[in-house]
Amino acid sequence: MARILLKNLTKRFGNVIAVNDLSLEIKDKEFLVLLGPSGCGKTTVLRCIAGLETPDEGEIYVGDTLVNGLPPKERDVAMVFQSYALYPHMTAYENIAFPLKIKGLAKSEINQRVKKVAELLKITHLLNRKPKQLSGGEAQRVALGRALIREPKAFLMDEPLSNLDAKLRVYMRAELKRLQKDLGITTIYVTHDQVEAMTMSDRVALINQGILQQVGPPEELYQHPHNLFTAGFIGSPPMNFIDCSLSREAGKIYLDAGTFKLPLENYRAEALKERNIGEEFVLGIRPEDIKLEKKEKKDSIQGQVFALEPLGAEVIVDIKIGETIFKVRENIFFKAKVRENIWLSFNKNKIYIFDKKSGAAL
């Protein structure tokens, strides 16, 4: 049990910078998710911590120990691989016992600890099976058992649920989260699935192209994205974006999207006061912060129903305004026909404005 500290971590593969000057502290007992699109460098961060890659720059601390020069076995972290990597020639029991056997513990102690872990993970009945006789979920548990048995300082998990079918994945999500809380082991969990990140983590560290975009509790990333990337990555369906330019009319500030003009109020107007007319911004609004009306209202925007995507409890309505499609989350009882004219009103307290050049939120 320990915190993990990354200081200015940089890792290059040839000309590609996989991890770029990343600093991050993972607190003791915390469940931190490294989130990002594939190839963003999140797995490389994990492998650097495990000692499977050597960083080009920066420092890695596990607990209070600088582990940069240490081989994996001296770092006291356990890793669960996406492929599980269960040793095919060993039974589940031997797989779980492997880390202890390497350490040279007595047989009786190994036996006792394997039994304990197996009970915890409810895999006692699988212990005599070889990996090929295990289903995906079972193999997953055995792999977890092999990580658990060492009682390491930290768990590193590389997309451990991505090989499971959808139903089992949802089940294992809660299971893993509960297990982590019960054991209180610092965990770094890599995934590209923002739903996993949102549902499981204490904090999310969002990475894109090797650069840390934002780190914080999932609801913070959702409510207060620092930039366009975070805003677009977190949330499903994702936030709606439309390019705008600044305009002024009769002392009021508007965002002009071409097809519609949105008047700005309060602090949003304040924030853009110093900006020049014609400067470019991106307007963002989440699907649930748009209301649909059948009739025109003040400040509402006209669009046309493009498609309906019912999800059971709710429906995602795609609305076409000009050439842009807006996704709107509505109650399942909302009825509309394709090509029907419809009016959108934005919840003005929930709009996001980003600088188009830098992508930073205002």
Place this chain on the structure above:
Amino acid sequence: MKIRINKKLLTVFLTFIAAVIVAILIFPIYVIIISSFSPRTSVFQPFEFIPRETTLKVYSDVLFSPTSHFVPRLVNSIIVSLLSLAITLILVIPSAYAFSRFKFAGRNSLLYGYFAFNQFAGGMGLAALIALYAILNYFNLLNSLVILALIYASGGVPFNTWLLKTYFDTIPKDFDEAALVDGASYLDVMFRVLLPIAKPGIATVAVFAFMGSWSEFIIAQTILLSDENYTLPLELYQLLASPATNWNRFAATSILYAIPIVVVYMLAQRYLQAGLAMGGVKR
């Protein structure tokens, strides 16, 4: 309909051709087998397709008669083959592991050197043999079974290393990495994780190494000078070369000589099948 009949006819025809070819190929083996059980010392005059009399006396002569050299030659062959097998595995396994898993200075040059050796070694045969003879003669190392085993093993090292490296390459690195994080050293990774997974590859190398030594004739003929060091291929040659070839003794010796090869194949096959049935990494 027409086409179907033609296809059937074609199948019948091809099967017939295949059967004839197989018969031609098997015929010498058949002759050897029947003559090894025949009391007559000449097989061909007159040739009997199905022998009228059979006996096991030839085999008992080969194995137990004081005039037979079979057993001491067999012992020599076993010593040379097992020694060469052991040397091969000791050299090939660690180097294949290193070639497959690590980047080190000279790695590629060595690999291509091995490759080139495989391509040209055969062509250099006679010249290499003469040179080898001269070198061994100079150092007074001729007529040694240990040296013979060493030559066999080293001749196979390039090919066998490539073979096993290629096999190691097919084993996902996840296994190594999981073991390293689990606390294993590189030696642990090799012995406890990779070798058991690579059993089929190792079995293949072992079969090649054993067979190569077991059946090699020319080098043995060149460097083994005294009868008591002769291996079985040399014994077979001697039986043939004697003025009045005793064909049924030659036949029985051949059969006995072939048995270990069959046994090794069968043993290796079991490993190969066990290997094919494994799978731990989800793909």
